[in-house]
Amino acid sequence: MDFTHDDEQLALRDAVRALLRSRYGDFEERRRAVRTELGHDESLWRQLAEMGVLGLPFAEEDGGMDAGPVEVGLVAQEFGRVLAPEPFLASVVLAGGTVAAVGSAEQRTEILTALAAGERRVALAHAEPGNRWSNIATDVTATDDDGHWTLSGVKEPVLAGDAEQLLISARLPDGGTGLFLVDGDATTRTTTTAYDGTRVTRVECDATAGTPLGEPGADVTREIATALDRARIAACHEALGGMEVALETTTAYLRSRKQFGVTLNHFQALTFRAADMYVALELTRSIVAWATMVAATGDADETRRAVARAALQVSRAGRHIGQEAIQLHGGIAMTAEYLVGNVTAHLTALDHLFGDGQHHLSELMTELEKHEALDPLTAPSGPDQEER
Amino acid sequence: MRLTLSAQDLAFRHEMAELFTTVVPHEIRDTVLDGGEVTAEMIRTSQRALDAAGLAVPHWPVEWGGRDWTQLQRHLWHEEMQRAGVPTPLPFNTSMIGPVLAQFASQEMKERFLPATANLDIWWSQGFSEPDAGSDLASLRTTAVRDGDDWVVNGQKTWTTLGQYGDWIFTLVRTDPEAKKQRGISMLLIDMSSPGLEVRPIELIDGGHEVNEVWFTDVRVPAENLVGEVNQGWTMAKFLLGNERVGVAPVAQVKRTLARAKRLAGAELDNPLTRARIATLENELLALELTALRVVAHSEEGEPHPASSVLKLRGTELQQQVSELVVDLAGPASLTPASAGVSDLPLWARRSAPVYLNYRKASIYGGSNEIQRQIIARTILGL
Incomplete structure (x- = not known):
């Protein structure tokens, strides 16, 4: 280990x-x-x-x-x-x-x-207005007209969907979800900037031509799920970076900001809360590192569980650290020009990209009977136990 | 990065699991695994069996029974011991006074006490806290005044855990009333059968007798029982408390209790709120265990990893939350006491409330969780 x-x-x-x-x-x-x-x-x-x-x-x-x-x-x-x-x-x-x-x-x-x-640049257009962190497509449908595929329906929000090339998921004629390569300009698109600076796009297809990615007509729900898990891990790391900065910035502020004639680190009510932020950060660091190593084994099933575990912790810790970073700074952190509040905004966005803590907890609570106790020292038997 | 234990550590883990289940009598382990009451005699029998197998004090210097293991191996030893339901060797002996004596005592004193301490031939009690010296330990007031070849001790210690079984007590006493707080303190070993020493029980909210007051009235202690140098006591106390915090996260024990709670939950396990609560606790324990592994894997040389302060703080919080879960699972059955002569209610449920109440201590002892936050804020965050 x-x-x-x-x-x-x-x-x-x-x-x-x-x-x-x-x-x-x-x-x-x-x-x-x-x-x-x-x-x-x-x-x-x-x-x-x-x-x-x-x-x-x-x-x-x-x-x-x-x-x-x-x-x-x-x-x-x-x-x-x-x-x-x-x-x-x-x-x-x-x-x-x-x-x-x-x-x-x-x-x-x-x-x-x-x-x-x-x-x-390429973007995956997968989320649909009616769906909530689903692995499948339902609203956008694919039609096969003798090998000529067209797509119809709306994808929203699409991350960085102003890309040149879109990868659109769609319900296949015989059920299942397929993926199609579509020229971004062939769709009707509106891109806006979210509260944290993330670019989000509404993509509308209306009998828009698409080329099947991989084998035409094949259901790729599992592959989408695995790709989403890989993205979740990366998002966990991105959030971890944000949490680190939130804590560093907060402690620096407590050491320098003066009120009542002394710097804020003289107030235990504040320093104890910073200590709790540190605890949350270290726990998160450990579980994210572990989930990353599990993902590196290539075992999709174990990765799914490990990712859910890491994402649950990241969600809880991200909210805790983000909220406290603002509170311990006071009003300055509410301003758009100051870094910390924006970190909290981005943590909030990351939390809602691919499933928040409650979403993952809902999954994990169905699996209580699968183990007596969790044992991270009994590693999953992936194709390669060492990180490749 | 590497997800798995090395082949060597994996073999070590299996060896530990094997040893703990063969060396320690299963009646004792079953009592622990069932959450039953572990008697002093069970603790003694278990520790002697461990000592005979070289498993009681692996972290001590090799010449006194230590094993020269890596931090990770010690962690695995500790975890497998808890997993097998082996009562932890008496911490006053193995984690507290033993390492202090090995580090600071004269050769003669080491020979006199260390083997008996490892084998629990001497049952040690801790005489640190006083009614007015808790977290602020250095404000202690019990005095030792030199009189010929003896020190004469007067004062009161409190929260002396399992002091009713104690043969000897290691104490911090004030030997220089003029010196500043920390400077005038010495460590004195006192035979608890000495005239003038009285142990009085303190009844706790769980109805049990776990801690005591220890009163000293003109107790004469031979001068040779002073550890190290006069007025060096604070150095030893800091050394001892530092050791106390290392590896204190009771991860395996809490995991075991949570697994047991799942088994005992019955129909309550169909309640989605209960399931969410258990899944959350499992996840938080996993994060803690991984943090413990991170800490032990990276504090091979010298200083402990800074994140080690997280372990005590979070470990005790989760220990308390799991004990709270168990009493909630027991529900109304938690009201009937374990001692009830006739009852249709399961014993675990009748024990659950006292256990829950008892574990409120965990965030207070071993450096209260507020002290841990203070350490994190000061030494890690520089606040």
């Missing part, structure tokens, strides 16, 4: 941290980037591509780095630390991960190479 990262992993983290900090170390720069038409910085996106970050989880033959959830997590955590608005999670981890899992060899190479090179 080892929770430490090797030198190569740490070098990756340091490089990404340095790059993101040079761009968004000043929070005002992040605010400015979010307000641009694109909502992020195109030149930073290209720099990330040059660094290999945009191809991190993909196979080498698809232009990727062949890295696993551990490396993806390290990068996501750095994104979380500066609230970087570039769609690493949405485009690389979620959409790219789905292509990697479902696409034919030809599709994978074509799409992932372009994505890794920073030349094309």
Whole structure:
């Protein structure tokens, strides 16, 4: 059992941290980037591509780095630390991960190479107005007209859905859920910026032409679920980065802000609450690291459970730390120009991307009879017990 | 990063599980696993069996019975011991005074006390807290005045756990009333059968007799029973309390209790609120266990990992929450006492409320949870 990262992993983290900090170390720069038409910085996106970050989880033959959830997590955590608005999670981890899992060899190479090179952004359009963190599509339907597929219906909210290429899930004529590649401009789209800077899109298809991803007509519900789990892990890391910064910023503030003639760290009512934030953060760090290692085994079933466990803890701790960070700062944290309140906003958004704590708890509480007690030292028997 | 134990540690874990179930009599382990009352005699028998197998004091120096294990191996030892229902070796002996003597005492004193301490031939009591010295331990007032070859001790200690069984008591006493708070304190070992020493029981809210007051009236203690140097007591107390906090998260024990609660819950397990509560507790225990593993895996050399302060704080909170769950599962059956001669209600349910009340102590002892928060705020967060 080892929770430490090797030198190569740490070098990756340091490089990404340095790059993101040079761009968004000043929070005002992040605010400015979010307000641009694109909502992020195109030149930073290209720099990330040059660094290999945009191809991190993909196979080498698809232009990727062949890295696993551990490396993806390290990068996501750095994104979380500066609230970087570039769609690493949405485009690389979620959409790219789905292509990697479902696409034919030809599709994978074509799409992932372009994505890794920073030349094309891809988005997974999966959520539907009537659905709540579901693995299947119901409202958007696919029609097969002699091998010519068309889609109809609305996807919303689609993360970073202003991408060039969309990957749209749809109910298949014979049931099940399929995935289709669609030219973004062939749909009717409206993109807005959410309260935390995340770009969200409404995508409408009306007999829009789509190319099946992978085998035409195949139900890929399981693959979507697995891709969502991979994205959940990355989101947990992004939230962890945010929680770290929230606590660091809060303790620095308690040490410097004066009221009643003394700095706030003289008030035990405040320092004890900061201590509880630390407890929540450390517990979260442990369970997220563990779930990441479980995901690295490649065992989809065990990963699903481990992800639910990590996501439950992240949800609870994220709310706790985010709320306390604001309260311990006072009014300043309510302002849009100050970092901490925005961290809390982003934690709130991350919590609701792929299922909040209650959603995961609902799953976990159905499985009480499956084990007497949880034992993390009895590892799942995946194809590879060591992190690849 | 690596998810699994190394082959060596896995083998070690199996060896521990095997040893604990063969070395310690199953009647004793069954009592623990059933949540029954563990008697002093059971604790003594169990610890002697462990000592004979070299399992009572693995964390001591090798020459006094230690095993030179890694932190992770000690963790596995501790967890497997709890899992097997083995009563924990008496902490006053193995975690508190033993390591202090091994570190600070003269060779003669070590030879006199350490083997008997490991084997529980001497049952130690702790004489630290006083009525006016709780978390603020250094304000203690029990005095020891030198008179010829003796120290003469006067004062009162309190919260002396299991003091009714104690053969000896290790005390902090004020040997220099002029010196500043921490400086005038020494550690004195006192034979509890000495004239002038009186143990008075304190009845607790759970109806049990677990703690005592210990009164000292002109108790004469041979000067050779002073540990280390005069007025060095505070250094030893800090050393002891530091050890006390390491590995205090009772993870395996709480996991065992929660697993048992699931088995006993009956129809209540169909209540979605109960299921959510149990699933939440399981998850929080998992996060705690993983944190404990992170801490032990990374404090191989020197300083404990900073996150170790999380363990006591969170471990005791979860211990309390699980005991609260059990009394809620028992419901009205928790009202009939375990001692009732005739009852149709299960024993676990009748024991549940006293256990719940008893565990309120967990967030108070071993450095109260407020002290833990203070440590986190000061030394980790720099507040």
